[in-house]
Amino acid sequence: MTVLTEAATAIYIENLRKTFSEGKDAKSHYILDNVNLQIHEGEFFILLGPSGCGKSTLLNMIAGFIEKTxxxxxxxxxxIKQPGRDRGMVFQQADGALxxxxxxxxxxxxxxxxxxVPKKERQELSSHxxxxxxxxxxxxxxPKALSGGMKQxxxxxxxxxxxxxxxxxDEPFGALDAMTxxxxxxxxxRIWRETSKTVIFVTHDIQEALLLGQRIGIMSVGPSSKITTIYDTNLSYPRDITDMNFHEYYRKIQNHFDE
Ligand SMILES: Nc1ncnc2c1ncn2[C@@H]1O[C@H](COP(=O)(O)OP(=O)(O)OP(=O)(O)O)[C@@H](O)[C@H]1O
Ligand SMILES: [Mg+2]
Structure with missing residues (x-):
């Protein structure tokens, strides 16, 4: 008998905290406080939140670039103690990444x-x-001869x-023109569906979140930011911004931030 099990957990986060300050008042300076999240293998997960809430900090901890508190x-x-080949990061700022x-x-x-990787294969992959x-x-x-979008x-x-x-x-398309x-x-x-990679994508753009994500984790305004709500978007791909359900989700999430 086949037993259907849930997809394996790729990333597990429990009561995660981060402070950048040291010493006895460190506690009053939590950037992230009590973050709980499980991301499944092959899932496209969005972290959505306002500027400065700690999205990059959280992603950098998952990447192993910065330590948790x-x-x-x-x-x-x-x-997670250090970066690894199992995780690949697209940084918010292309300068410094290239x-x-x-x-x-x-x-x-x-x-x-x-x-x-042998030269010929390397060239084939890079050209692809x-x-x-x-x-x-x-x-x-x-890189200095490229525009911001090209560097991304x-x-x-x-x-x-x-x-x-x-x-x-980390907001990889933020610097691109609307068409690109x-x-x-x-x-x-397309790549995600072909390769079944796990994707954690940070954005502050509700439309982008809804065009891409299977689940959307809403982060609260910092300090002491956390993931307050997770929306399970039940929309098929490719997503259509004129679709009624798309609008409905958009409105719900927008309300969330208006409150
Ligand atoms: N190295 C650091 N030292 C001290 N404070 C930091 C450091 N990195 C980030 N912060 C602070 O942590 C908070 C969260 O920053 P973070 O860059 O993670 O936010 P963000 O959600 O990615 O914002 P944005 O959408 O603008 O990119 C901010 O208040 C920021 O000033
Ligand atoms: Mg950021």
Whole structure:
């Protein structure tokens, strides 16, 4: 007999806290306080919240770039202590994320080179992902010759080329023009459905959250921010912003922030 079980938990977060201050008044300065969340394998999860509430901080802790203060934080049942190849991050700021002395292609191939992937395969992979994010013809440019949106796309191509199980994306399309953003959103959904990666995507844009996410975790205004509500969006892909249900969710979430 086949027993249907729930998808495995990819990320487990319990009573997670973060303070950036030290010493005895650290407690009064929690940026994140009591964050509880379980993300399933293969899920597209959105973290939605106002500027400064701690979205990047939370994502950076999951990535292993910054330490938690307190609580539980694990990926595939292993406590997160450092970054790992199982997680790939697209940073909010492309500057600083790319190596300025490497070309677009070399940036995309960086992780593959570290993994000692043979040159021919490396080139095939980088050319595939460069093409996917719409940067063909720009392979040999350096980051300083690219627009903000183009740099974001290099970051995305690099992360995808590394093929991590979990994609951590911090407002990756925030700097793109509306048309490119829409293309990238569609591409991301296509890639996610093809590869069944787990995606944690940060945004403060309700429409973007609803275009992409299966579940949407709402974060409260900081300090001591937490995930207050999780919306299980029961909408099929591709999503349609003129759909009545889409509107209904939009209104509910908007109300949430108006309160
Ligand atoms: N290294 C740090 N040292 C001290 N405070 C920090 C540090 N990093 C972030 N903070 C503070 O933590 C809070 C949350 O910052 P964070 O960047 O995580 O917010 P965010 O939700 O990503 O905002 P945005 O939407 O504007 O990117 C802010 O008040 C910020 O000033
Ligand atoms: Mg941020």
């Amino acid at each position: 307190d609580g539980q934080l694990s990926v595939n049942q292993t406590e 190596f300025p002395w490497l070309t677009v292609q070399e940036n995309v191939e960086f992780g593959l080179r570290m993994k000692k 992902y460069i093409n996917l994010v719409g940067l063909s013809g720009h392979e040999h440019k350096f 796309r290099v970051q995305l191509a690099r992360v995808l080329a590394n093929d991590p199980d979990i994609l951590l994306m 953003r829409r293309t990238m959103q569609k591409e991301l959904i």
